[in-house]
Amino acid sequence: MNVSATIKKYGLEKVFDYIYKNPEKNMGKLLNLVEKHAGKIYPNQIAQFRDVVENLENPYHSFLNHILENVDPEVLKTILVNFFINESMIGWSKQNELREKYNCNIPWTILLDPTSACNLQCTGCWAAEYGNKLNLSYDEIDDIIQQGKELGVYMYIYTGGEPLVRKNDIIRLCEKHDDCIFLCFTNGTLIDEQFADDMLRVKNFVPAISLEGMEKSNDSRRGDGVFNKVIHAMDLLREKRLVFGISSCYTSANYDSITSEEYFDMLIQKGAYFIWFFHYMPVGNNASPELLPNPEQREIVYRRIRDLRRRKPLFAIDFQNDGEFVGGCIAGGRRYFHINANGDVDPCVFIHYSDSNIREKSILETLRSPLFQAYHDGQPFNENMFQPCPMLENPKLLRQIVEQTGAHSTDLQSPESAEHLCAKCDSYAACWQPKAEELWQEIPEERRKFVLENNTKY
Numbered sequence: 001m002n003v004s005a006t007i008k009k010y011g012l013e014k015v016f017d018y019i020y021k022n023p024e025k026n027m028g029k030l031l032n033l034v035e036k037h038a039g040k041i042y043p044n045q046i047a048q049f050r051d052v053v054e055n056l057e058n059p060y061h062s063f064l065n066h067i068l069e070n071v072d073p074e075v076l077k078t079i080l081v082n083f084f085i086n087e088s089m090i091g092w093s094k095q096n097e098l099r100e101k102y103n104c105n106i107p108w109t110i111l112l113d114p115t116s117a118c119n120l121q122c123t124g125c126w127a128a129e130y131g132n133k134l135n136l137s138y139d140e141i142d143d144i145i146q147q148g149k150e151l152g153v154y155m156y157i158y159t160g161g162e163p164l165v166r167k168n169d170i171i172r173l174c175e176k177h178d179d180c181i182f183l184c185f186t187n188g189t190l191i192d193e194q195f196a197d198d199m200l201r202v203k204n205f206v207p208a209i210s211l212e213g214m215e216k217s218n219d220s221r222r223g224d225g226v227f228n229k230v231i232h233a234m235d236l237l238r239e240k241r242l243v244f245g246i247s248s249c250y251t252s253a254n255y256d257s258i259t260s261e262e263y264f265d266m267l268i269q270k271g272a273y274f275i276w277f278f279h280y281m282p283v284g285n286n287a288s289p290e291l292l293p294n295p296e297q298r299e300i301v302y303r304r305i306r307d308l309r310r311r312k313p314l315f316a317i318d319f320q321n322d323g324e325f326v327g328g329c330i331a332g333g334r335r336y337f338h339i340n341a342n343g344d345v346d347p348c349v350f351i352h353y354s355d356s357n358i359r360e361k362s363i364l365e366t367l368r369s370p371l372f373q374a375y376h377d378g379q380p381f382n383e384n385m386f387q388p389c390p391m392l393e394n395p396k397l398l399r400q401i402v403e404q405t406g407a408h409s410t411d412l413q414s415p416e417s418a419e420h421l422c423a424k425c426d427s428y429a430a431c432w433q434p435k436a437e438e439l440w441q442e443i444p445e446e447r448r449k450f451v452l453e454n455n456t457k458y
Contacts, residue, residue, distance in 0.1 A: 094152025332375020
């Protein structure tokens with residue numbers, strides 16, 4: 001870490017120490033100082049955060065206190081320093097510099113599969129298509145992280161398969177790269193007391209546990225008894241004062257359960273700090289298109305999540321319906337890309353086509369490959385931020401990209417053609433388009449204009 005970064009890190013750690021002495025009093029003082037020096041640059045953000053700090057009715061007031069009171073202080077310091085200093089300040093500046101230099105996408109985070117193995121067989125899960133014999137070695141993952149840091153990337157997300165099949169290697173990587181944050185999508189069933197103690201020791205690992213609603217809804221897809229194993233894992237993480245969140249995939253079968261007040265309240269009570277909502281994607285030859293939510297069901301999910309996150313102290317991200325906040329599709333390296341357990345580099349965790357492999361090309365070479373340049377040149381794929389995806393809402397575009405770049409299917413067991421995949425999305429896209437237009441027109445015109453002008457290039 002350079003001298004400037006060390007000073008910034010030390011300063012942020014001192015701020016945390018100051019806040020912990022008297023959170024209610026000192027948070028306000030800190031805000032006054034920030035407003036004095038940056039009030040004209042970030043007036044809306046400061047005003048929103050002041051409301052969180054001072055307004056007892058704001059749901060995130062209790063959320064903020066919950067974090068300060070219930071997360072281990074050293075864990076919180078490590079996560080926030082790595083996120084705000086390394087990833088958001090040092091990293092973002094480097095990423096922007098390289099975007100300009102190479103005229104290509106440079107990611108904010110990298111997703112990778114340590115293994116294709118999994119101890120569950122969930123209905124409709126694309127990961128099961130890969131089988132259980134593929135792995136990235138420790139040295140390969142280490143090299144990915146080393147290359148990523150040279151590009152300004154300090155956040156890495158493990159997917160799979162079940163990443164915690166590789167517990168020991170994951171912890172070793174946390175120790176070696178203690179300036180990074182590691183998020184992990186996991187089914188949660190392999191989180192035990194020893195692993196929780198390892199998390200407490202390294203301080204820079206955050207699990208996002210997959211859950212599909214309450215017990216009946218969850219176990220109908222993931223298997224009998226899985227819900228109770230997840231509850232046990234959440235209880236264990238809460239007792240250890242660790243940060244964790246939830247990952248939930250909404251389908252036509254579970255959309256009601258997964259967006260209910262009961263579900264949110266249970267997650268809050270169990271100590272979750274965030275939830276990622278993902279739209280079901282019909283990926284793989286054995287996918288179940290009937291699980292795709294219809295337009296009315298997707299609208300219900302959209303409205304419920306936005307309502308709940310205004311009222312409940314749980315940070316919620318709706319991956320498919322929050323495009324206005326990130327300028328549409330974030331794949332293809334614009335904000336992230338995906339490396340599978342065979343080393344194939346996919347533009348998206350849901351779109352399994354590639355023209356590059358990390359065993360043959362560097363990450364930068366991959367980002368400048370025909371497939372990734374097609375993403376760079378084509379984004380945003382739709383000016384309506386409720387239609388961000390080149391597969392789900394704009395399937396003709398994915399067909400064109402795969403054909404023009406010569407990308408191949410990365411499913412080694414049952415390769416799926418782009419035509420087969422996109423054919424499952426054609427009807428969905430056509431049915432969703434009128435509803436997407438209706439929802440986009442509800443967004444104030446000034447906001448829509450701002451998103452398109454300021455949020456879509458990078």
